[in-house]
Amino acid sequence: MSVRIFTGRSYTRIRSFCRNSSSTASKPYRKPLYKRDEAKKLRFYIADRYVTLLTKYETMLEKRFPSAMRVYRRFMDGIKDFYYDTKEYLRIVRYLNFKDKGLKDLSRQEIELYQKIPKDMIKIAPFLMVSILPFANYVVFPIAYLFPRQVLCSHFWNIQQRNEFGIMEIHKRLLHNRPVFRHLQAAVPCLENHELKDKWKGILASLGSGSHPNPTEILACKNLFMEKPFHIFYLNRSHVKHLLQMHNMHRMWFRKSRLSERAIILQALDRAIVREGGVMKLSTDALRYSCVLRGLNPMNLSNQEMQTWLSNWIWISNHVDKNSLSLLLHCPILLGYNHPNNWRLIYAKK
Numbered sequence: 001m002s003v004r005i006f007t008g009r010s011y012t013r014i015r016s017f018c019r020n021s022s023s024t025a026s027k028p029y030r031k032p033l034y035k036r037d038e039a040k041k042l043r044f045y046i047a048d049r050y051v052t053l054l055t056k057y058e059t060m061l062e063k064r065f066p067s068a069m070r071v072y073r074r075f076m077d078g079i080k081d082f083y084y085d086t087k088e089y090l091r092i093v094r095y096l097n098f099k100d101k102g103l104k105d106l107s108r109q110e111i112e113l114y115q116k117i118p119k120d121m122i123k124i125a126p127f128l129m130v131s132i133l134p135f136a137n138y139v140v141f142p143i144a145y146l147f148p149r150q151v152l153c154s155h156f157w158n159i160q161q162r163n164e165f166g167i168m169e170i171h172k173r174l175l176h177n178r179p180v181f182r183h184l185q186a187a188v189p190c191l192e193n194h195e196l197k198d199k200w201k202g203i204l205a206s207l208g209s210g211s212h213p214n215p216t217e218i219l220a221c222k223n224l225f226m227e228k229p230f231h232i233f234y235l236n237r238s239h240v241k242h243l244l245q246m247h248n249m250h251r252m253w254f255r256k257s258r259l260s261e262r263a264i265i266l267q268a269l270d271r272a273i274v275r276e277g278g279v280m281k282l283s284t285d286a287l288r289y290s291c292v293l294r295g296l297n298p299m300n301l302s303n304q305e306m307q308t309w310l311s312n313w314i315w316i317s318n319h320v321d322k323n324s325l326s327l328l329l330h331c332p333i334l335l336g337y338n339h340p341n342n343w344r345l346i347y348a349k350k
Contacts, residue, residue, distance in 0.1 A: 071141070071144075074156060074157075075141070075144070075156060078152070078155040078156030078157075081155040082120070082124070082153070082155040085113060085117055085155065086117060086121065088110075088113055089113055089114060089117040089118075092106065092113065092114050093114075096114075102268075103265065103268035104268060106268070106272065107272060108272040108273055108276055111265060111268050111269050111272055112289070112293075114265070115265050115269075120153035120154070120155070123152075123153050124151075124152060124153050124156075127140060127144060127151050127152065144156075148161060149161070149165045149168070166292060167297070167299060167345070169248065169292075170295075170297050171297075171345050171346065172245075172248075173245065173247070173248050173295065174297070174342050174345060175346065176242040176243075176246040177332065177333060177336075177337055177342070177346075179238070179242040180239065180242050180243055180246055180330070180333055183235075183236070183238065183239040183242070184204060184330070184333065185204055185208075187230065188200070188201060190228065190229040191224070191229070194224070196220070196223060196224055199217070199220055199221055200221050200224060203217060203218065203334070207333070207334070207338060211338060212334070212335060212336075212337070212338055212339075215315050215316050218327070218334050219316060219319050222319070222320070222324050222327055223324075225325075225326040225330070226323045226324045230326055230327075230330070231323075231326055232256050232259055232260055232263075232325065232326045232329070233256055235256070235326070240255050240256060240259065241255075243259060243329060243330075246295065246332060247259070247262055247295075247332075249262065259329060260325055262329070263325035263326070263328045263329050264322075264325065266293075266294070266317070266328055266329075267317050267320060267325070267328060269293075270313070270314045270317040270318070271317075271318070273310075273314060274318070278311075279306075279307040279310045279311055279314070280307060282307075282310075284303055287303060287306040287307065287310070290310055291306050291309065291310065294310070294313055294331070294332060295331075295332025295336050296309055296332075296335075296336045296339060296342065297339075297341040297342050297344075297345045298341070299341060300341070301341060309335065309336075313331055313335060316328070316331060316335075
């Protein structure tokens with residue numbers, strides 16, 4: 001039996017080896033770099049497969065429930081459009097209130113938005129408030145799908161619905177043309193000794209015979225709308241009611257003040273069109289919207305026909321001041337009462 005003796009030098013080496021071994025064991029284990037890269041690749045692969053699965057699931061839903069998916073997409077797009085327009089409307093209101101500016105500083109599209117959005121906000125508010133309640137979507141969305149015209153605003157309608165509902169709206173408004181015309185006729189005895197009585201009777205005779213007076217003849221009677229009986233504040237209750245409905249306005253509070261405001265907005269729109277290059281610069285959609293807003297059915301009208309009619313309206317509007325705004329409110333009668341398109345829409349089913 002042999003005994004191995006460690007010398008001092010050997011003992012020193014052994015101690016150094018043990019110290020190094022213990023320090024290595026105390027350090028935390030680190031994953032090699034190539035393993036970390038593999039983990040990242042795995043996570044990316046899982047996320048990629050998840051997105052692919054969602055896409056396939058969406059495709060499957062579109063195949064099995066195409067109508068529901070179309071409604072859902074239209075609703076989401078409508079929410080985005082409505083949110084953007086509402087923000088733009090609030091910006092315009094802030095600009096008008098705090099910058100001490102008027103409508104004359106706004107573009108045509110901004111004025112149209114300023115005039116349109118408040119009514120849309122009121123119309124869609126109940127739907128939005130109910131839809132945020134728990135489980136309300138199961139009831140609200142079917143109702144919105146079945147009654148889009150009553151529940152939703154134009155932001156949520158497709159192109160076909162916009163055309164269809166637009167015709168229904170203008171038809172409803174045109175039904176009030178005749179009552180307004182009758183009120184204009186009924187006020188003739190109030191002009192007994194007025195110098196414009198004969199000219200006004202000639203305009204009414206022209207409308208009654210199925211034609212329209214020219215813009216020059218209309219403006220010749222402008223003074224009648226600056227005083228009794230046709231100034232806004234002298235119109236009787238029934239006249240005001242039908243005038244409001246003819247301009248697609250509600251019949252509740254501040255009737256005459258709101259009519260004055262509508263006339264100011266219409267005139268501001270007319271001047272904005274002139275500033276931006278005239279009716280020739282308007283697109284087809286802008287021409288149609290402008291005609292509908294002013295009481296003309298644009299269905300099947302050419303661009304040239306719409307431009308001619310709008311040009312006559314704007315020519316009269318440019319000669320109207322704040323004291324004769326009532327004339328502008330009655331222009332749907334004076335320029336469009338006997339228009340074939342309006343007449344056809346009202347009496348086509350009779």
